Amino acid sequence: MRIESIYRYPVKGLSAEALEEIALTPGRTLPEDRRFALAQGDSPFDLAAPAWLPKRHFGCLMVNARLALVHSAFDARTGDLILRIPGTAPLIANTRSEEGRAAIAAALTVYLGEEARGTPRFLEAPGHSFSDVANKVVSIIGLSSLRALEQASGMTLDKLRFRANVYVSGGSPWAEFDWIGQEIQLGQAKLRVLKRIVRCPATEVNPSTGERDARPPRWLRDHFGHADLGVYAEVIEGGRICVGDALEALEPAG
Known part of the structure; x- marks a missing residue:
């Protein structure tokens, strides 16, 4: 199997950024992946004690389909975030300043309208991932698994609906489920596969139109008896991964 594409999502719920290569670090996500989030005004997220919360506490496609139409680009060197929100001029704001974060939160709050709850905050918590x-x-x-779903449903599905970091070609449909609990070699990095990814209504949203025009979770259950597509893996040995690199499932030790 080989890597066909690599993506990160600097802001939870906003657009993907394609990468040709990236260095993975043990125990970490892709650099800058889900680094920021728009916390709804009623979210209990505490910057002083950051802890994982379900996605409903943040701007997310599961609840806020219109976020699919917001295009974002993050410059990790400067901290600048560019937002292109439909109907408005591009916004460039610095995520490292209180003023910049407030401007980002205000622009997204206006765009969400009635979907914004209270006074949302644009947040970053160093070392925390809004995954x-x-x-x-x-x-x-x-991608073989995605093609199987497309064939069963009779609909072409943009892979970005599923917001994965790495898409790989080759192998048979659902082969990645066989890796649970095993190690894989991905480019120069080694990862341990933890579990399947259960799909939610976020995948119903067309990333090009912002419309809910498909039912992947239902189709998965109807045709395959589960609602899963893809797997989560933790990095156990760091290294670079590049488009075109191989993915190999490793034999259990001993």
Whole structure:
């Protein structure tokens, strides 16, 4: 199997950034992945004691489909975030300043309208990942599994609906489920596969239109008896991964 594409999502719920290569670090996510989030005004997230919370406490596609139309780009060197929100001029704000974070929160709050609850905050908590799971993980999808879902549903599905970090080609559908509890070699890095990714209504949202025009969780259950697509893996040995690199499942030791 080989890596076809690599993505990170600096702001939870906002657009993907494609990468040609990236260095993975043990026990960490992809650099900058889910680094920021828009916490709803009623979210109990505490910057002084950051802890994992379910996605409903933040701006997310499961609840806020219109976020699919917000295009974002993050510059890790300067801390600048560019937002292109439909109907408004591009916003460039610095995530390292209180003023910049407030401007980002205000712009997204106006765009969400009635979907914004209270006074949302644009947040970063150093060392914390606003991931859908508590572990710091890398998400991987086998494109053969996605093709099987497309064939069963009769609909072409943009892979970005599923917001994975790494998409790999080759292998048979659902082969990645066989890796649970095992180690894999991904480029120069070694990872341990932890569990399947259970799909939620976020995948119903078309990333190009912001419309809910598909039912992947239901189709998975109807055709395959589960609602899973892809796996989560933790980095246990760091190294660079590049588009075109191989993914190999490793034999259990001993």
